[in-house]
Amino acid sequence: MDSVNLPKASRRSFLKKGAAAGSFVAASTLAAPAVLGQAPIVMKMQTSWPASDIWMDFARQYVERVEAMSGGRLKVDLLPAGAVVGAFQVLDACNDGVLDAAHSVPVYWYGKSKAASLFGTGPVFGGSATTMLAWFNAGGGAEFYRELTQDILGLNVVGFLGFPMFAQPFGWFKKEVNTVADIQGFKYRTVGLAADLMQAMGMSVAQLPGGEIVPAMERGVIDAFEFNNPSSDSRFGAQDVAKNYYLSSYHQASESFEFLFNKDFFNDLPPDLQAILRHSVEAASTANTASAMDNYSADLLKLEKDSGVSVRRTSSEILDAQIKAWDKLIGELEADAFMKKVLDSQRAWVERVTYYELMNSPDYALAYNHYFPGKLKL
Template sequence: MKQDSKKPVSTSSTRRRFLGGAAAGAAATVSMGFPAIVKAQTPTSLRFQSTWPTVDIFHEYALDFAQKVNDMTGGELKIEVLPAGAVVPAFALLDAVTKGTLDGGHGVLGYNYGKQNALALYSSGPAYGMDANMVLAWHKYGGGKELLDKLYAEIGANVVTFLSGPMPTQAFGWFKQPITKTEDLKGLKFRTNGLAIDLFTAMGAAVNALPGGEIVPALDRGLLDGAEFNNASSDRLLGFPDVSKVCMLQSFHQSSETFEILFNKNKYNALPDNMKAIIANAVEAASADMSWKAVDRYSQDYIKLQTEDKVKFYKTPDAILQEQLTTWDQIVAKKGETNVLFKEIEQSQRAFAQRAVSWDMDTNNNRRMAYNHYFRGKPAAKTS
């Protein structure tokens, strides 16, 4: 019998042919245009500074924004946020971001009032009855953003800016005793910022602008007779109840302020489009989250200020509030005479407010009626 001329194929030779064919197939796959696997690029890092002390809830808001960007980019963009004074003083943030000393920052437009007083229209005053969320609506949909970009270009600020975080109406301030009439402000050493400086100066106060971390020490040393900052949580964390037991609620000096998130324009423009889109959406996500966190935290600290810190709260008399409005009208009219851009911004804001506030007042319920129905005369519910 003849033997078969074909020899058995070894397992090793079969494996070699398979691997060789697989390699050839992979080469063909690449040549056919399928994407090759590439290593991830080094993450982009940006160094920010806030205008707030570490203890302030405002610095927490800045960290919240950065965390949202870091999470949404999967770590490809990392924003580090330092507290006020880590690199530059709080009032020097805009210059530092413009020059590239910092890649960005978190603050308020009122702190840049000295550069162009029209900036304070976005943070000071009664805003013609708008709350801060309406100011953000005007900014995004009513022309405010375009006017702010125009304003920054005029003063040579090399920045990209976003407004975020609607603040509730700020307190009139902390004092040694209740302010019952406008005459009580005459000669009173008072801290505020932005166009509120002009407002309270016109009402007779001796005004000094100080960043948040310096206010309580100045009150404690007697360099100030009164001061305002922002809200129940910030004021409590900064130590206001340690130096004063009287706080006047409601005021038109800063009834609708928002935060500002700044980027150095060169650094921002160098980012890919998808990261710019993430930043824009992170700003709005942080804005909403901040407004919700504020309701929770401010309401809790409002109770603690009264029960634990023994602070007495008083509503600012209507006569003082009306005087604020009248004085504000005189201030904006005078500034509009010599500052064309100031007048343009003020008129744009006024026109938007006329229809938005009218709609809001006609549409939404009276919250005081509902509150009185359910809670008047009853202690506030405890929250964990």
């Protein structure tokens, strides 16, 4: 991905002028608190999602929290993919100051560095997305992310991760796929290191943003695909171009949203507004999870009942082949010193944390089958 060829637009002078104007108003209006004399700071934030995608709703949950906690001092102009730049170009736009902020995923700038994929769509050592978001926040991942974006790539951005996504389905197919032989030669849509993984398993891969998937399927550019979840998939019409939906996969099992900011814009904000932008990620993460549980589960049932979609779990043969393909790919990735450092950190975290998680977790399927017998398709 090349840099966005748009003029750079620093907010630094604007914010300083706004602060100066606020001081003048405060000095000349003795009866009113200074904050009332200041115009709100407007943050231009674009997502990587079509306007109709449920992830735009998730981005709005973030915006609502930022605006409420800032008491009106910070307003967010939230825009869908394509409003200013393409879905895969938001990082460049934040770096250049064309955007103040973005709501995306690190894998969308995989073209700059394959290491981007380690912050959401990398190898699955056994940890869930919640496990790996905890690694980002408490296990050293945030510093690795800063090192990659600012030191290695020299980008003028600040970023945080939030909302641990549920493991992404293997995806949509026109016919049943139960063995590795069944998927040979498929033209398949995915992104990031998952593309390397699927190519190693015998598929050819096209990396496309969500809004381009169904048109590509209709034109025959691809003949199978994954995006993320039942709500997003059904909103862009996946059920109209394929009827076999396979849940569970190791290709993207631990992803989170990326909340990106132009570094100059972020650093020029008062400390309390910086804290609001940072900690609203955590607040929205909880809200997003609740909304995802509600919508994803309801939309999965609608796909089955209303659209005639056959919902299955991916076969053990294909899952086992994915793990073995990851093994080979990990060896190649570790030739890069930075990626080896990150992978070593993730392995150590998963070994310790997931040991506790698995040892402590009861068998939820056992209880579910007791109360809802015959429903699980295992």
